[in-house]
Amino acid sequence: MLNKNLLLIGGGNMGTALLRGILKAKLTPPRQITVVDVHQGRLAELKKAYKIHADSEAAPHVPEAAVIILAIKPQTLNEVLDRIREAVKPEQLIISIIAGVESAYIRDRIGKKNPVIRVMPNIAATVDAAASALAGCPPATDEHFRIAEAIFGAVGEVVKVDEHHLDAVTGLSGSGPAYIYMIIEALCDGGVKMGLPRDVAMKLATQTVFGAAKLVRDTGAHPATLKDQVTTPAGTTIAAVHELEERGLRAMLISAVVTATERSRELNRRVAGQQSG
């Protein structure tokens, strides 16, 4: 239980996922949460569904907030920071999930030495299965990280990293759901090619990926150990594993993470140029 007043700026996909997670985990009661968004219809929906406070203006709600969560797009960040700056107090924790914007940039633009924690979650936050990485800059303390871990722990798994690793996080878990969707789709097509009805193949492919991931997570065993346990000598699985090795599945996935990380660095340099420009 955090029991802190939260101001959530941006009630879109991620903002709504966080709101739902926070309430489901009973971290803070709805009456202590205010969501700010520019869409009146969206605000009305959130207010009705979650019984939180909702408004189109953030600044009036800043003074009573202990934690301010920024869940808006990078292009609206400067405008939002400039509107709330005057009302912000130095002890308030600011958490940002905005891709590509450094925590120190937000701290310095507010200009009051606030603790800022930057988080890279992923889309699975919408089903409470996110992989989120947290990073921050001084003066963020362990207590501030504990608050952020509680919030993002409500929608999945959390790790703490150095901020310069967030591009690699983006390349792995930020973009990763798309790689796995492609794998599920391909496994399903394989089943269809071999005569399975598509709905059956899709169910089997999805549950296979889910079950394999759950086994790695729940047992803590190395994936190679689990793979060895299901490869009978001269059996079907080792024949398929050989095929995957020959066609470079693992090298391909490693390259995908490297390429996405490099692209993230490139885009972040562009965002930084636009923010300061």
Ligand SMILES: NC(=O)c1ccc[n+]([C@@H]2O[C@H](COP(=O)([O-])OP(=O)(O)OC[C@H]3O[C@@H](n4cnc5c(N)ncnc54)[C@H](OP(=O)(O)O)[C@@H]3O)[C@@H](O)[C@H]2O)c1
């Ligand atoms: N989606 C993901 O998987 C993911 C993963 C990691 C990080 N992120 C980051 O999370 C952030 C939010 O992403 P999202 O997918 O949730 O975006 P989104 O669905 O577009 O949500 C942002 C919301 O904020 C609203 N907004 C715009 N200007 C505002 C203002 N001045 N004050 C208050 N609200 C305002 C937007 O309205 P309009 O639609 O009118 O602009 C929209 O409703 C992004 O910075 C993104 O980089 C997203």
